[in-house]
Amino acid sequence: MKSISDNELKNINGGGISLGFIVGLAAGVTFLIGVIDGIVRPLKCN
Helix, strand or coil: CCCCCCCHEEEECCCCCCCHHHHHHHHHHHHHHHHHHHHHHCCCCC
């Protein structure tokens, strides 16, 4: 097993979830819920 120096540990980029991904996912889920709701319960505009 190879030991890693402190400098190498600081340069490791992980696969964390970014804020943009979370916001995009929430927007997509909200849009799909709205589409499904519109198909299941169509309401007239007043």
